Amino acid sequence: MKRYTVELAGEAFVDPLTxxxxxxxxxxxxxxxxxxxxxxxxxxxxxxxxxxxxG
Numbered sequence: 001m002k003r004y005t006v007e008l009a010g011e012a013f014v015d016p017l018t019x020x021x022x023x024x025x026x027x028x029x030x031x032x033x034x035x036x037x038x039x040x041x042x043x044x045x046x047x048x049x050x051x052x053x054x055g
Contacts, residue, residue, distance in 0.1 A: 017050065 013019045025039050 017046075021046070 013022060021043060025043075028034060029036070029039070
């Protein structure tokens with residue numbers, strides 16, 4: 001099971017923004033009681049904004 005998690009992480013963290021968001025989300029989940037749906041919604045909003053900025 002660990003091997004698949006490592007493989008998924010290697011394919012998911014493709015740039016510094018993605019890795020930073022993952023770390024920030026992990027810290028916020030650990031320190032707050034925010035619903036996971038908020039993290040998903042924010043990440044879904046960041047994607048198109050980033051695509052517009054980077055062209």
